Amino acid sequence: MTHTVNWLDRLRIERRVWGLDQHLYDLPRAQRIATRRDVRANLREAAADVGTTEALRRVGSSRRLAEQYLAAEFGDRPRHSWMGAFYAAFLVPLTLDFFLAEADNAFQSGVTSADPHATGTYLWSGVSLLQSEVTYSFSNGTASTHGGAWTPFTYVAWAVITISAGRLWRIRRRRHPAAANA
Incomplete structure (x- = not known):
């Protein structure tokens, strides 16, 4: 039917x-x-x-x-996962930048809470291994920052996490049947 x-x-x-x-x-x-x-x-x-x-x-x-x-x-x-690698490559920097920015804000808040009208230059070594030194220039309690970039270790860790999350070491090249016959 x-x-x-x-x-x-x-x-x-x-x-x-x-x-x-x-x-x-x-x-x-x-x-x-x-x-x-x-x-x-x-x-x-x-x-x-x-x-x-x-x-x-x-x-x-x-x-x-x-x-x-x-x-x-x-x-x-077990096989690789491009989506797992993509999620790790996208979410690790977002998460890391959020926490590093919060650490920067905490240092800046610490300086302004100690002296609300701070003036001068303050150096913070950053989060060890993850971030370079941050320079804070205060003028009457208002701060501007310079520095705080990722260190080479951070980039290596990002790559390792991305490869691990996607299990990319399991990628194997396949031969196409047409290429094998040629």
Whole structure:
């Protein structure tokens, strides 16, 4: 018995396809697009045969389907994660800069609380290993700062955290079948 696939059924299928795509970011772009097209076509065909609800039930959740595609591509061994590396590369500087700025503000507040009308130059060594020396120039309690840049150790730590979060040492180059035959 054939079922009619209306626009609501197509939307449900699209939701499942795009949910799958969100879990496949470790695949190359062209392969993700091909997978989306294939799953969409198969789901539409299955929906016409057995109904959309049954077709979606049989295919399972987007996450589970994505795990199967990734296992078929990379095997069951642990693999790298570009999204994990991206999150670490983005969030570590934001977090670190927030805490370093708070430390700078704490030093500045300490000087102004001791002398509300401070005038002169004050040096703060910064957070050791993470930040260079910060120079505060006070004029009647108003401060301007100079310095406080990341140290080379901080950049190295940022790179190590990004590589660790994404497990990027597990990247393996794959040979394309066309290149192997040439």
